[in-house]
Amino acid sequence: MSALKTILLDEIAAHGPMPLDAYMARALADPEHGYYMQRRPFGAPNAEGGDFITAPEVSQMFGELIGTWLADLWNRMGQPAPFALVELGPGRGTLMADVLRVGQVLPGFPESAQVHFVETSPALRQAQKQAVRKDVTAHWHDDITTLPAMPCLLVANEFFDALPIRQTRKTASGWQEICVGAKDKALVFAPQDIAAPRFSEAAKACLPEILENQAIVETCPQGEAAMEQLCAHIAQHGGAALLIDYGHASKACGDSFQALKEHRFVDPLEAPGMADMTAHVNFPLLAHLAEAADLDAAPVATQGAFLESLGLNMRAQQLMQSSPGRETQIQSERARLAAPDEMGTLFKVLGVAHKAMPPLAGLTLKTDK
């Protein structure tokens, strides 16, 4: 039994079932036993161990294309210097290392960038420091509120899906909140009747039109707060954000809570702290919050369409020419990132920007400019 499971069983025995977001927060971010407080969640199967693999870890092409997107936008927005190059939840720092490498080709871009990471895990902060140490001196933040007062270009890949969710179920007679309780020394889902759901006004505005009996509504208060903070920051200081995650592009409901360990789905209640836990990101809600903060939000794109429009195919061809013998691997990395049955469709891209920004490459052109 994981150490954290024993602790949580004791707490539930003393205080009763805990809401799912409280459970997920402990499982991922408990200072001692939380999953992200350990060193090595990421990695390819068999090669590096790890429990799951993210796009920047699949291929350098991902970070290179994002880097080109950022450098191009910086150029077209008038080359602000200095500007904050921000990443939320940078994991091993691979994405930023690729961004900084490719950013060297645009004179002025690397010199003007101040790199800021928002990261809670001390172990992952160390990994990020290692990843970018050749290129820059980076700054770390516990949350978005302490980012510097300057224009900002922000990227977040698989950040919002790692934030704790609540699940609320509609029933014939009212509502239940899904909580985690205990039975025979095991953690179990324990729905609790509640008088009314704890939805924010923004979350309410983004619910599907019809909620069937037994429908599960997932909400992510911490994700909403993070989005509100980052949008307020961009509204005040200028810039844009590129948010990439797996989730739904239109209003939806349903249970998407899942846990991964060693690249396999596992029971999320089996061993808290030992497996990664995620849930789908509600993109309509993130876009709604951006617009409420007076930013522009581009229509949500799929990761596959976005990367292809930025030149994924061309970059793959170049790499294949310059690395003979790696053709098959590069083709399979491209497919992994962009094919509809891999990450291409499930993963979505949302671009949000200050109203004074030029159009965002690879995302639908703004019609009002």
Ligand code: SAH
């Ligand atoms: N972007 C990386 C890692 C994704 S995993 C990649 O694509 O490979 C999620 C990341 O978010 C981890 O770095 C984790 O430590 C961080 N994280 C999770 N919750 C956080 C929070 N509340 N504040 C800041 N960082 C958080």
